[in-house]
Amino acid sequence: LSNDALWLQRAGRGRVVAICADAMRRALLLATLGSLIDEIDLGLFSVCFTLDVHTDALSLFAAAVVPVSQSLVSENVPETGRGKAFSILAMCAGLAGSASAFLYGMFTWQFAYRIMGRITLMLAIWIFIIFPADAREKPQRGSFVRELGSEMEQLKKILSIPSFWALLLGGLVGCIPWNALSFTLMYLQSLGFSATHAASLLTVMSVGKIAGSLLGGLLGDRLASWWPLHGRAFVGQMSILLGAIPLCWVLRPHNESPDSLIQIAVALFLFSLLAVWCQPGVFRPLWSELVPAESRGKIIGWWRCMAGSCGAILGGPMVGYMSMMFLGYKPRKQVIDIEQESNAESLGTAMLLCTMLPWALCFCCYSAIHFTYLRYRASEVVPKQKGSEL
Numbered sequence: 001l002s003n004d005a006l007w008l009q010r011a012g013r014g015r016v017v018a019i020c021a022d023a024m025r026r027a028l029l030l031a032t033l034g035s036l037i038d039e040i041d042l043g044l045f046s047v048c049f050t051l052d053v054h055t056d057a058l059s060l061f062a063a064a065v066v067p068v069s070q071s072l073v074s075e076n077v078p079e080t081g082r083g084k085a086f087s088i089l090a091m092c093a094g095l096a097g098s099a100s101a102f103l104y105g106m107f108t109w110q111f112a113y114r115i116m117g118r119i120t121l122m123l124a125i126w127i128f129i130i131f132p133a134d135a136r137e138k139p140q141r142g143s144f145v146r147e148l149g150s151e152m153e154q155l156k157k158i159l160s161i162p163s164f165w166a167l168l169l170g171g172l173v174g175c176i177p178w179n180a181l182s183f184t185l186m187y188l189q190s191l192g193f194s195a196t197h198a199a200s201l202l203t204v205m206s207v208g209k210i211a212g213s214l215l216g217g218l219l220g221d222r223l224a225s226w227w228p229l230h231g232r233a234f235v236g237q238m239s240i241l242l243g244a245i246p247l248c249w250v251l252r253p254h255n256e257s258p259d260s261l262i263q264i265a266v267a268l269f270l271f272s273l274l275a276v277w278c279q280p281g282v283f284r285p286l287w288s289e290l291v292p293a294e295s296r297g298k299i300i301g302w303w304r305c306m307a308g309s310c311g312a313i314l315g316g317p318m319v320g321y322m323s324m325m326f327l328g329y330k331p332r333k334q335v336i337d338i339e340q341e342s343n344a345e346s347l348g349t350a351m352l353l354c355t356m357l358p359w360a361l362c363f364c365c366y367s368a369i370h371f372t373y374l375r376y377r378a379s380e381v382v383p384k385q386k387g388s389e390l
Helices: 001-025 026-042 050-076 079-106 109-130 144-159 162-190 195-227 231-250 258-274 276-288 293-314 316-325 337-389
Strands: none
Touching: 026 079, 026 258, 050 079, 050 195, 050 276, 050 293, 079 109, 079 276, 144 162, 144 293, 162 195, 162 276, 162 293, 162 316, 162 337, 195 231, 195 258, 195 276, 231 258, 231 276, 276 293, 276 337, 316 337
């Protein structure tokens, strides 16, 4: 529940930071937040700032990264290379998480915070220096009523795009399975694996996600160049189908043994490698095409807010509720050894339902993109042809 509350908190902050990202220079926003984190790390305000305030500052920077990076990549990278750019961002995020966990394990959490804070500041300053000023027209600011009317007109225009709705609904249901998989550690321990072996299996998943993020972006770009109107949607469908196969095998009951440890490690690696293509290869490149430059921060902020909230409410909590209320899962203190296998089966079944059903709906949304994106591209070509004739 604490993780779900943190998701909701970050989603709300992401919406606020996304508005700032559209209103000011995006690289400057990252540099400002990065310097704030570094000042707190240095202890310049140790009397006033507690760990909660430090965590809040980090969450603000984390909330800014996605909308700001979405806008910077969209403005500086051509459409045919955006999947690669987004995949590199996702891969770096995974490596940063692994590095922070390594520093925490080797030293202390304070040392890990300080090191990552310095890296954050240097990265933000580097982005501020190398990226040019935003390639956006600076609109003339009017009254609050006029600004609100302009925002509503932009939102109305975006909501009239069917592909936008397909991506939005696909993102909403697609976040549910990943939140439901927060029970993976508990499931592996219910199978009889020790805490060390279970943690090792999660590490294998992390490695698979890093490699899969790069593969998904490259594959999305390649298929989009071969098959412009259907390539990215096809990548999303392949990711769901191929990733579901090893996950279904993992979530069936297994007996703990050296052979099963290797088999589950291979299956989890394949799942992580295949199931993460959607973000770098489908979602974020298509968002950059469908949403105008002046609204990219706000729209991606809204999407993350709604998708994160949906996953936090219908993912992990639903797994816990279903496994205990309908499938007979019992807390560990009330379980004897004979019932341990039943516990694993109950938890695995609940996780299976809360991953496969949402992904089936997500697959339908990607299928709709084959038709909606075709019409969107056709509607974009017609005005250009008329303008050239004039």
